[in-house]
Amino acid sequence: MVIAVTGQKGQLGSEFKVLAKDYPQYQFLFTDKTDLDITNKDAVDAYFKNHSLDVLINCAAYTAVDKAESESERAEAINHLAVRYLAEACKVHGVKMVHISTDYVFDGKASRPYKELDSPNPQGVYGQSKYAGEQALKRVNPFGSCIIRTSWLYSSFGHNFVKTMLCLGREREAIKVVSDQLGSPTYAADLAEAIMAIIPQLKNSTVETYHYANSGYCSWYEFATTIFDMKAIACDITPIKTSEYPTDAQRPKYSVLDTSKIQKTFGLGISNWQTSLQRCLQDLD
Numbered sequence: 001m002v003i004a005v006t007g008q009k010g011q012l013g014s015e016f017k018v019l020a021k022d023y024p025q026y027q028f029l030f031t032d033k034t035d036l037d038i039t040n041k042d043a044v045d046a047y048f049k050n051h052s053l054d055v056l057i058n059c060a061a062y063t064a065v066d067k068a069e070s071e072s073e074r075a076e077a078i079n080h081l082a083v084r085y086l087a088e089a090c091k092v093h094g095v096k097m098v099h100i101s102t103d104y105v106f107d108g109k110a111s112r113p114y115k116e117l118d119s120p121n122p123q124g125v126y127g128q129s130k131y132a133g134e135q136a137l138k139r140v141n142p143f144g145s146c147i148i149r150t151s152w153l154y155s156s157f158g159h160n161f162v163k164t165m166l167c168l169g170r171e172r173e174a175i176k177v178v179s180d181q182l183g184s185p186t187y188a189a190d191l192a193e194a195i196m197a198i199i200p201q202l203k204n205s206t207v208e209t210y211h212y213a214n215s216g217y218c219s220w221y222e223f224a225t226t227i228f229d230m231k232a233i234a235c236d237i238t239p240i241k242t243s244e245y246p247t248d249a250q251r252p253k254y255s256v257l258d259t260s261k262i263q264k265t266f267g268l269g270i271s272n273w274q275t276s277l278q279r280c281l282q283d284l285d
Helices: 011-022 041-050 072-093 125-140 161-171 188-201 220-230 260-266 273-284
Strands: 002-006 027-030 055-058 096-102 146-150 174-178 208-211 236-240
Touching: 002 011, 011 027, 011 188, 041 072, 055 072, 072 096, 072 125, 096 125, 096 188, 125 146, 146 188, 161 174, 161 220, 161 273, 174 220, 188 260, 188 273, 208 260, 220 236, 220 273
Parallel strands: 002 027, 002 055, 055 096, 096 146, 146 208, 174 236
Antiparallel strands: none
């Protein structure tokens, strides 16, 4: 089996590069924008003609949530149009596509974990572009393909909340962190392993949507507090409201994802977020 992974330098793409050695029976092809511009349809078509693929894992995304508000065309190109180009190529060449999406497709007004069939209502450009990408993939409908929505992704690679908190905690005596936004921190290494587990089982005739996040949930404040506790960082954290930390893009106040579908369908076990956070912090030592 030949598996192509886009966005090789991002958090999730980097985790697949680490994981690849555990799957010697598969051939992995890793790409980023320097060798495959997924926003260029001709480049996408040429790549698929020149490589015999079985699976495409699309980890590439425009993820600068606030910047997207002023760079809507770029967010749209990467998160929507590129997904359509990749899906069309997958359909033509009989390639299964695993596409990574986000909790930001929801408006955050729920009071229970979001299920896959709950109606999306993205509030910002980032979420809107990601949802448009989902819809494009469904319309094209390559065989055996799926959308996996995840939340609060972090890793020992790239830029993320965990690494930012470690840096700030060691530089400052005190910080303020938002306490009224709730979600499930998700370790990218766990998500990569889950995707590898489900790939051989993908035989659906229409695109399926699944939610994957580490179990349990917390606020950003509780997340930061746990990071500092686990690393014995002596930095005071003050909880603040979202209104006290204005941003260009509106964040969902509640974006906990119900993961029961992916667990039941593929027989997956999912670690709680604290256990996975500890593993990531050990990798960062």
